[in-house]
Amino acid sequence: MTTGTTATPSGYGHRVSERLEPVPGDWKRVSPRYVWVDLVGQIIGWAIVTVASSIPWWVSGREQWWLLIFPAVFLVVLVLVAAFTPRRVRSIGYRLRDDDLVFRRGLMFQRFVAVPYGRMQLVDINRGPLDRALGLAGLKLVTAAAASNVTVPGLPMADAEQLRDQIVDLAETRRAGL
Amino acid sequence: MTDAAAVAKAEDLADGEWHRLHPATPLLRGGIAFVAIVGIVIANLRERIIDFFVPEAGRYGGDPVDLIERNHLIPVALLVVLGVLLLIMVIFYFSWRVHTFRITADEVEVRSGILFRTNRKGRLDRIQGVDVTRQLLARVFGAARLEIKVAGQDANVNLAYLSSRNADALRRVILRRASGVREQERAASQAATGTVASPARGVGDVLNERAAEFIAPELDPSLAPPTSVVQMHPARLIGSTVLSSGTLWFVVIVAAAIVGATMFHVYEILFAIVPTVFALGSVLVRRVTKSLRYSIAATSDGIRVGYGLLSLSNETLPPGRIHSIQISQELLWRPFDWWEVRVNLASRSRERGQEGRRGTSILPVGNRADVLKVVQLALPELLAAEGMPELVAAALERGRPGDGFTISPPRARIVRWFSRKRNGFALRPEAVLLRRGAIWRDLVMVPTARMQSVAIHQGPFLRALRLATVNVHTVQGPISARIGGLDTDDAVGFFRDAAAADVAAASADRSHRWHADRPHFAPPQAHERRPELPPSPA
Numbered sequence: 001m002t003t004g005t006t007a008t009p010s011g012y013g014h015r016v017s018e019r020l021e022p023v024p025g026d027w028k029r030v031s032p033r034y035v036w037v038d039l040v041g042q043i044i045g046w047a048i049v050t051v052a053s054s055i056p057w058w059v060s061g062r063e064q065w066w067l068l069i070f071p072a073v074f075l076v077v078l079v080l081v082a083a084f085t086p087r088r089v090r091s092i093g094y095r096l097r098d099d100d101l102v103f104r105r106g107l108m109f110q111r112f113v114a115v116p117y118g119r120m121q122l123v124d125i126n127r128g129p130l131d132r133a134l135g136l137a138g139l140k141l142v143t144a145a146a147a148s149n150v151t152v153p154g155l156p157m158a159d160a161e162q163l164r165d166q167i168v169d170l171a172e173t174r175r176a177g178l
Numbered sequence: 179m180t181d182a183a184a185v186a187k188a189e190d191l192a193d194g195e196w197h198r199l200h201p202a203t204p205l206l207r208g209g210i211a212f213v214a215i216v217g218i219v220i221a222n223l224r225e226r227i228i229d230f231f232v233p234e235a236g237r238y239g240g241d242p243v244d245l246i247e248r249n250h251l252i253p254v255a256l257l258v259v260l261g262v263l264l265l266i267m268v269i270f271y272f273s274w275r276v277h278t279f280r281i282t283a284d285e286v287e288v289r290s291g292i293l294f295r296t297n298r299k300g301r302l303d304r305i306q307g308v309d310v311t312r313q314l315l316a317r318v319f320g321a322a323r324l325e326i327k328v329a330g331q332d333a334n335v336n337l338a339y340l341s342s343r344n345a346d347a348l349r350r351v352i353l354r355r356a357s358g359v360r361e362q363e364r365a366a367s368q369a370a371t372g373t374v375a376s377p378a379r380g381v382g383d384v385l386n387e388r389a390a391e392f393i394a395p396e397l398d399p400s401l402a403p404p405t406s407v408v409q410m411h412p413a414r415l416i417g418s419t420v421l422s423s424g425t426l427w428f429v430v431i432v433a434a435a436i437v438g439a440t441m442f443h444v445y446e447i448l449f450a451i452v453p454t455v456f457a458l459g460s461v462l463v464r465r466v467t468k469s470l471r472y473s474i475a476a477t478s479d480g481i482r483v484g485y486g487l488l489s490l491s492n493e494t495l496p497p498g499r500i501h502s503i504q505i506s507q508e509l510l511w512r513p514f515d516w517w518e519v520r521v522n523l524a525s526r527s528r529e530r531g532q533e534g535r536r537g538t539s540i541l542p543v544g545n546r547a548d549v550l551k552v553v554q555l556a557l558p559e560l561l562a563a564e565g566m567p568e569l570v571a572a573a574l575e576r577g578r579p580g581d582g583f584t585i586s587p588p589r590a591r592i593v594r595w596f597s598r599k600r601n602g603f604a605l606r607p608e609a610v611l612l613r614r615g616a617i618w619r620d621l622v623m624v625p626t627a628r629m630q631s632v633a634i635h636q637g638p639f640l641r642a643l644r645l646a647t648v649n650v651h652t653v654q655g656p657i658s659a660r661i662g663g664l665d666t667d668d669a670v671g672f673f674r675d676a677a678a679a680d681v682a683a684a685s686a687d688r689s690h691r692w693h694a695d696r697p698h699f700a701p702p703q704a705h706e707r708r709p710e711l712p713p714s715p716a
Binding site (some may be wrong): 112 | 271280306447498501524618627628632633634635636637641644646651653654670674675677681684685687688690
């Protein structure tokens with residue numbers, strides 16, 4: 001366990017305090033271009049929330065100033081989320097171990113998932129319009145458990161296809177029952 | 179029909195050719211709709227019927243029936259009704275004719291539909307369970323529904339309806355093929371069971387048989403060991419139902435309503451409770467009647483759980499189809515040491531509500547000995563492991579140092595007020611055990627061979643406390659194998675070891691063809707192999 005003195009392997013050299021690091025080693029990171037995809041998605045999402053929460057202010061004649069508290073809070077959240085996007089994207093990583101794939105994401109709310117290759121039911125490649133514009137793709141790994149929920153976003157298209165083939169091959173050799 | 183003859187018949191049904199369902203199928207499938215239509219008609223003609231029997235009750239008029247009567251259209255109306263009925267019967271007849279199934283060595287296939295044809299195939303080695311249901315109406319005709327459960331949403335293969343005996347025998351044939359027993363062993367086991375000669379049957383025999391089926395115990399004695407492993411006591415069943423948390427909340431709400439009514443003098447509020455009483459009463463009665471004839475027994479092809487009083491159902495779960503198992507206790511059950519055992523199954527992963535809950539409880543209520551028997555049946559390889567029975571026994575108790583569980587550290591008291599000393603996990607090569615809750619106690623066991631993936635989470639609040647949450651993912655169901663408030667180092671170790679155990683168990687698991695690697699076909703006498711359990715420290 002890291003105890004506040006080591007830098008995270010990703011190399012953004014700040015001192016960490018008690019961060020989870022269950023599988024120390026080299027993580028494969030997603031493409032830096034994915035920052036833009038994530039940024040646009042987050043900004044659109046939070047902008048909608050901000051505008052929606054200002055509706056009471058608009059319909060009440062734009063005089064009740066306190067009705068602007070919620071939109072203001074959401075606007076601050078939007079700015080914060082946008083500001084932390086590059087770091088959040090850098091926190092996404094995956095590792096192909098001998099028998100399983102380990103996926104990590106999250107900065108504040110960290111999550112690590114280990115999925116054995118033999119458990120994978122199918123591997124999806126998803127591309128949104130922004131992904132396509134930037135030549136990226138997301139790889140979704142589906143197991144029999146809905147909670148597994150592993151989606152590796154922001155992979156360059158060629159990498160995604162190569163990774164998919166590699167995982168499918170690995171799954172084939174290690175096939176297990178449900 | 180004797181058992182041997184039934185098996186021979188079922189072998190005929192499973193010969194890979196196309197077969198039709200029970201001839202009463204259209205009637206049974208349409209039966210519910212028919213009753214509903216008659217009900218609606220009667221409800222609408224209520225006044226007319228009253229009028230017919232009590233003419234002085236006052237004329238009633240102005241509905242379509244009046245219109246028909248006035249314009250002398252009665253023969254036309256009758257013809258229309260007759261025509262519609264005839265059309266429905268013809269459609270039902272043809273839908274029965276085209277609804278065929280076949281069972282080959284590797285899969286079961288059903289095709290149906292007149293205009294929109296569907297063809298569904300299920301692979302036998304992917305079977306999650308085989309369910310035989312006998313609804314009240316179907317029992318009158320000696321018919322039963324055979325449902326072959328396959329993992330996934332709405333993926334079951336339904337054979338509704340078959341004759342009752344055929345259904346039982348066919349289930350056995352399907353399970354045997356699914357188990358991967360090789361041909362010569364199948365022949366051998368057939369010879370062993372097929373020694374009884376079949377006598378000639380007359381009409382009287384058919385009636386006797388139907389009557390015998392009606393009063394016979396749910397489990398056919400020849401298909402399973404004659405006695406259920408657990409006996410359901412009516413008193414315990416009623417007691418446990420009354421003492422469940424649902425009734426507890428009801429009492430609280432009623433008390434609040436009474437106090438409120440007397441304080442503010444609004445006694446009308448009390449009438450609002452009446453429908454709730456009826457609703458609760460019907461739920462309780464349904465639960466009791468459903469479980470009165472509960473039975474569970476080991477067969478060579480997995481465990482068989484039977485339910486129901488008037489509409490019977492029983493389900494066979496082949497080995498390795500139970501994805502997790504939970505032993506839980508309601509608050510008021512503790513003085514009696516009663517527990518409920520539930521399971522997560524892949525075949526019900528997406529079903530919600532009543533349908534989803536049906537069959538996830540494999541022991542509605544039982545004492546500690548019953549629970550251990552059921553767990554032994556459900557996961558036989560688990561309790562056979564060294565030290566496992568002691569671990570399970572400890573898991574049903576208050577947490578003690580050195581009982582084999584890694585519990586939350588003292589600083590976790592903020593997130594686990596009462597249960598800190600119970601909240602813990604134990605990791606064995608065979609299974610993961612999660613022990614949770616001090617007020618509502620429960621134990622979740624996930625066989626490592628069934629774990630889909632494992633995750634570890636930590637938010638900012640838990641990070642400040644150096645705590646983390648571990649989540650063992652299984653197929654969706656009523657049980658969530660998640661445990662929070664663990665020390666970070668413990669959680670990280672658990673995550674690593676569980677991931678490794680999952681990989682090891684997945685590569686070693688062969689339960690999708692559960693008899694394939696056995697040299698000789700021999701039903702495992704699971705209930706006889708039960709290891710000695712330590713007496714419960716009272």
